[in-house]
Each structure stands twice: as C-alpha cells, then as structure tokens.
Amino acid sequence: MAEPLRVIDFGSRPPLRSQTLWHAVGYGVSAGAPATLSFVRPAVPYVCIGFHRPLDEVDPDFCRAEGLPVLRRMVGGGPVYLDSGQLLFQICLPAASVPAVRPKALRQLLEPAVAAFRAVGVRAVLDEDSEICLGDAKICGHGAGQIGDAVVVCGNLIERFDHARATRVLAMTDPAQRDQTLALMRRFVAATPVDPVSFRAAMVAAYAARLGLTARLGELDDVEHAALTSLDEQFVSNNWLAGPGRPGPQAGPGPVARQVKVRARIWTLSATHEGAQVAATVVRGTVLAARLHDPGLNGLAVRAEQALVGIPLRSVGDVLAGFGDPGRRLAAAFATAEPERS
C-alpha cells in the first residue's frame, strides 16, 4: 500500500486563514504529518507579499482605502493581489523527500500542476524560468519555501484576474510606469476559467501519480491546530509584516529607481537622475516602450523614445549618447535597472 497523500480543501476563507492554514500544514508535515496537497480560496481580496520583499513595494494608501489587508507569506516572490477568482493550491512534502537542489525541486513539484492544467484542457507548459504558461502569458503564480523540515510549493488557478487592481496595489509614483505595467499585466498574465472542481480533481490525480502516493481526504492534526493559532498571531504582528528584507531604495543625490516585475524577464522601470526621468518597459532584454523626460531635450523626447524601441537594454546608453547631456542623464537613470532581479 502506497503512503498517503493527504488532501485538504479548506474552502473559502478570510485572507489571514487563506495563508495561515497552509503554513500550519508546513509545520505539521515538518513534524511527521503525511505529504499534503491543499486548496483554499480567498473569501475577499487582499495583498500578499513574499518573505523577503520590502513592504514599500505595496501602495499602503490604496490598500487602506480599499480595505485590502496586506499579509506576508513564508515563501518567495513579489507582492500579489489575491481574490475569490483564484483557487490557491499548495503541495507540501518532507524536505528530505525532494531534491536538495532547489531549482530541480521546484520544477519537479510544479510539473504535476502543469499536467493538471492540461488534463482540464489548458495547453500549459512549464517554461525555462519554471513559470506555468499558456503561450506568452503566465497563468499560474508560484512561490516556494522551506517551513521547518518541510518544503512547500504553492500556486494558483486564476479563474478571473483583475489586472487593473493587481497593478494598482503596487507602489508606483510614476503614472507612465503604472500604465506600462498594466499593459504588461494584460499581455503577460492570463486567466484560465476552467471548472475548479475538475481542476482540483486533476491536481490530486497528478500529484498522487507523480509522487507515488495514494490520495486520501484529511484534516489538520493537533500539531497543525497549535501552529495555526500561533501563525494567526504572528501574521498580523507588525514585526512579521515588516519582514527581514533588504532596505528599500534610499533617497539621495544619485538615481532613484523603481523596478516592477510582471513575470520572469518582463518588467518596467521608473528612474530619475538629475532631473531626467525614465519609464521603460523591458521584455526579455529589449526595450519595448519608453517615456522620457528631461528639460534639456527641447522637443526631442519623442524622437529619443522612438529610438529606444526594440533596442537591447545593454545598448541604451549608446543610443542616448546621441542626445547630448540630457541623453547622458537619461542613460544614468536607465543604468539603475537590475535585469538580474527580473
């Protein structure tokens, strides 16, 4: 008889519990509970930020005005907008049972999700960046982490996606960057409105088959109930919400930049340097759109913007060198980009 794959469907839950329930499972599996596949649907919208990310990546005023809670998870990735149009799933296993090499473990634990998407008619693939995609669009956000001695990989079935709100919750002071980010979201993040019951069944079958386990419905054990109580307190504490991340960008005489990743290698940049201002869209290393401002451009802004479209990011400085001192200031702003972080 194969070992069990515990399956728990937490149903529709408030924001806090839609996170703490599956984190509690992590502690349970760490303490000896069986491998577990769980599902939960947020009852109302909220924002969830990855373990290391600075809280200032989220627009606090907008979230407060909209009544959107902000919660920090123990797994990686950036800030995301979650709502009832998304079915969140988590696969949790003892760390000793997955490859120690993290990229390999991540791919192995996402492949059954891809199989489940395909089983319900979505021609999903796991791309070279370990993102689940349909064509050019990411259709499943994911994150992973180790909780105690358990590894958890989480993702979502996006039945409906509010691109505008998902963009609006992100802190961006430059309207041009916000517009560019929304355009990228619409192009590169897609919903797959399949029947969630069929998807859940396909997920259970795919993970059980891949892991060689027998699926069984289950519920939280005593360890997990205790962990849940503790996590409910931890996740609403200011210390936890502040996070352990690196300091945010410091204001000063040098360039000031904000980079927003939409999916792997697809991002926007807003940066200023000595009065020059750049908002740019970068797709797989190439500038797709640019909005430039510098008082010295004297009406050449549009020409400079057009000159950058289709240019590799590494060649932006060469192109802008043809625009004199304003070009050099704009190039300095562009140079704040950190492609390796995207």
Place this chain on the structure above:
Amino acid sequence: MEPTARLVVAGFPLALDRLYQAETHMWVLPTGPGRVRIGMDPVGLETSGSLAELSLDPVGTELHAGRPFGQLEAAKFVGPLLSPVSGAVVETNEEVVADASLAVRDPYGAGWLIGASLGDADAELSGLLADPTEITTWFAARIARYRHEGVIAQ
C-alpha cells in the same frame, strides 16, 4: 594553509585557506581564537538558482549546527542557510543583505555571510573538511555530480 591559496576546479574557484561543510557547501574561515567567518561556496550558490535575496539572523543569535542562521531566496524559493557550526552570531554582513549578488560575485571575500564565536572551536571544526586534498576531491566530485544531474551547466 596559505591564506591566499586558490584553485579553479572544473570552472569553479576554490579557496583552500578554510574549512568546508560538505552537504551545505558552507565554508568556515577561522579569523581568531574561537572566531570564524561563514559563507557559501560558489557551487552551493550556483545550485541554489538565481539568487535574489538573503536575510541573516541578528548578532547575538545562538547558532546550532545544521539549523538555520538565515534565509536565502532564489527563483522564488525561500530556503534556510544552515549553520555548519554551533556558537553565536557576532557579526552579519550588511552589504550582502543589501545586495545578495555580492555573495555570487565574491563568495570567498566580500560575500561572506556571518561572523561567529565558537564555544569549543576544536570540537566544532573537527567535523568539517580541512585537508586541502580532501577538499579538492570533494569539490570536484560535487561539480561532476551536479553536471551529471544537469543541475549546473557543462
């Protein structure tokens, strides 16, 4: 050991002036009586994926061998940095916290992670790889294994 002894093994730099924990790829460099610095070797970093973030436990935190002293995030995967020794954190590298790529660019130098004090240095260090020949053999075997598994490029 020569303080600057460095080799390149199968394309990866290897410093022979320090000790290594074989499973975690953590290096331990004695810096004074009962004091060490700890970092991760380039093979450990390479197999972690594209490093994005690091966080380290604060000064004063107790260290237990095999337990986390911080977290590393690569490819959206947050995992523990496991201590090769027991003791206490006496310094953290704030530069590498601010810019995790420093650990990749200079893994044996500016990319160090924490400094630690050890209660019984001899006992703590005795379980680590210390002999240069043994270290080189282990390092080469690890690279060969990861390449065979397709985890790192040929």
